[in-house]
Amino acid sequence: xxxxxxxxxxxxxxxxxxxxxxxxxxxxxxxxxxxxxxxxxxxxxxxxxxxxxxxxxxxxxxxxxxxxxxxxxxxxxxxx
Numbered sequence: 001x002x003x004x005x006x007x008x009x010x011x012x013x014x015x016x017x018x019x020x021x022x023x024x025x026x027x028x029x030x031x032x033x034x035x036x037x038x039x040x041x042x043x044x045x046x047x048x049x050x051x052x053x054x055x056x057x058x059x060x061x062x063x064x065x066x067x068x069x070x071x072x073x074x075x076x077x078x079x080x
Contacts, residue, residue, distance in 0.1 A: 002027045026079060040069040051078045 003026040010018040019039070043066045050062040055073025068075065 024077075037071050037073055037075075040067065042067050047079070049079055052076070053078055 003024070005025075006023045008021040008023075009015075010021060043062065045062050045064050045066070051059045052062055052066075052068065053059050053076040055071070055075070059078070062077075
């Protein structure tokens with residue numbers, strides 16, 4: 001399964017608020033990736049069918065725009 005994560009530094013004006021930007025892409029039909037504990041994040045979903053899987057095993061569909069974290073345990077993204 002092919003995937004790519006590209007990281008970008010924020011503009012000077014945003015550096016006091018945003019640590020970095022990243023774009024995650026996968027060409028596979030199914031993918032799961034654990035991210036470890038996270039600081040707060042804002043996520044913009046481009047493709048439907050993505051779920052968060054939390055460390056206690058619960059899953060939740062990722063809406064078009066979501067704020068998640070901080071978390072104290074692993075968070076995974078899953079595509080179907």
